[in-house]
Amino acid sequence: MKPKLIPLIEQCLETGIQRGWNRAFKHDDNPPKETIQERIREAIWLELHEWFDFEGTEPQPLFDDWPGGFPYEHKEQR
DSSP, X not given: OOOOHHHHHHXXXXXXXXXXXXXXXXXXXXXXXXXXXXXXXXXXXHHHHHHOOOTTOOOXXXXXXXXXXXXXXXXXXX
């Protein structure tokens, strides 16, 4: 048996984008662009972690108000 990864990843992305968008506007009618982008990124990662196990990674909680804490801190690569 082999999973259909592309449809599963598409589902994670679509769900994450919608949840992140909703979260960005939860308490602010006009959030800054950076807040929208960050909430979407966080939600996508949370959705991916619902469906995939990433071995060798340690969770890094970022937000106390996020259920269960956000799994990974975003680090810019240079």
